Amino acid sequence: MKPWEKMKFESVATRPGQPSRIQQFEQLCGSRLPGDHHHFLVDVNGGRPVPPTASNPDEYPVVAVDWQGRPPQGALDEVIVDYLFNAEDWAGIYEEERSESLTLSGAYREFVQEEPRIARGFIPMGSDPGGSLFLLDVSGKQPGSVWFWARDWFDAGQLEKEPFHNLGYIAPTFSEFISKIRFKTID
Template identity: 30%
Template sequence: MKFEQKNLTQINPDDVIAFENRIDRDLPADYKSFLLLNNGGRTDLCVLTVEKFGTVIVNDFFGLEDGSSLDLDDNLETFRGRIPDGFLPFANDPGGNLFLLTLNGTAPGGVFFWDHENEPHTAPLHWNEFKNVYKIADSFQDFVQQLKPDN
């Protein structure tokens, strides 16, 4: 899979460790590898099927880049309280929806689709009370393997 960089710089393992320390969570190994190799960006493999929504497009993958709208830290802060605790927004679609990676032990592992159109007015207390979050892959690697070209 080729990634087009969106002005994101190359990172190293110390950058990933620093991010994990800031969020007080460990990233899955497959996602760490992705960050070290790509640090976000766009790819030509960007379409997947989400059961409830049909075909969706992955617009941008977020990375570690202060001051960028694609920064993982900034997106995590922007959506704090709007997404389940322990979930990391790692990509978006053109309509403002998010792709989330679970980072806590209380939710099933994997990747989830966050539908902003059905966002609750007040944040639920538990991850499974978010009625706008749908599991779409068992792991980050599984998510990536589902991506197809945008023809």
């Protein structure tokens, strides 16, 4: 069983994902997606993680972040997984429900091409409620691994000197990242 089959994902995106859209994104970013992330997009095509059974509406999907001894050590040990981006062109989706920022291509254009804010070799593949990002390493430090980009600790002046200044490690693979998501009540 694939880890994403253990939970539901809410989204207005087309289900299943279209391989041609995934290929278009890979051409845009110049990298192939790791196999497990590619399969997730084909099977699920992103969305908001929700528990597989009825639960407390105050439960949120969270995942632990390892800051590897760097600030903001201890300040942000768990983060909410708000939305995993999809490979979508929004064809047939009502205008008021479209959000280019919830697509792989839209986030890539915004955070990598238009105003670079993430380290080379990473692509944004999800977000928390505050605009921080979940990144997938496609050619950098640990290909296939998942990281958290803390928006509040981003410093454009540090990007070239210390590209990992606001990154925390989450998992060695996308599948492990999905497996680490837990649902809990946030006070």
